[in-house]
Amino acid sequence: MKKRILVCDDEEPIRLLLTESLQDTYDIAEASNGREALRSATKEKFDLIIMDIKMPQVHGLEAIERIRERNDSIPIIICSAYRPMEDDIVVKTSNIASFITKPIDIKTLRAKIFELIGE
Numbered sequence: 494m495k496k497r498i499l500v501c502d503d504e505e506p507i508r509l510l511l512t513e514s515l516q517d518t519y520d521i522a523e524a525s526n527g528r529e530a531l532r533s534a535t536k537e538k539f540d541l542i543i544m545d546i547k548m549p550q551v552h553g554l555e556a557i558e559r560i561r562e563r564n565d566s567i568p569i570i571i572c573s574a575y576r577p578m579e580d581d582i583v584v585k586t587s588n589i590a591s592f593i594t595k596p597i598d599i600k601t602l603r604a605k606i607f608e609l610i611g612e
Contacts, residue, residue: 495518495520496519496520496540496541496610496611496612497519497520497521497522497538497539497540498515498520498521498522498539498541498542498543498606499522499523499524499530499533499534499537499539499542499543500512500515500521500522500543501523501524501526501527501542501543501545501553501556502523502524502525502543502548502572503525503547503548503549504545507545507572507595508523508525510597510599511543511572511597514599514602515603515606518603519606519612522539526550527548527549527550527551527552527553527556528550528551530542530544530548530553530556530560531556531559534560534563534564534567535563539567540567540568540610541567541568541569541570541590541606541609541610542567542568542569542570543569543570543572544556544557544569544570544572545571545573546571546573546575547573547574547575553571554587557569557571557587557589558587561588565588568609568610569587569588569589569590570589570590570591570593570602570606570609571589571591571592571593572593572594572595572597572602573593573594573595574594574595574596590605590609591605591609593605
């Protein structure tokens, strides 16, 4: 059975790129905002979460904090164009597995996912 990844990004082209790039190996679910990400992460089981930071309704960092309250062990990869956020205190204290900047290098992302959860 394929491992499950939740892709959280408010930009549909990014979600599409990640889904198409990863669906051959992983079962992908998508969330288009922080509220959807929280709902999915609390109702379903995922092996890894890819989270954008700047999203509508619930900010990505807030979503991460709330997910961490329930599950401190799930690997979370932040995928954001906002490199300065890498030094944010929430990022530093939320047990983030990796911070990948946009534009996304799919090979780097796939390698990091494989390192964290395998296939």
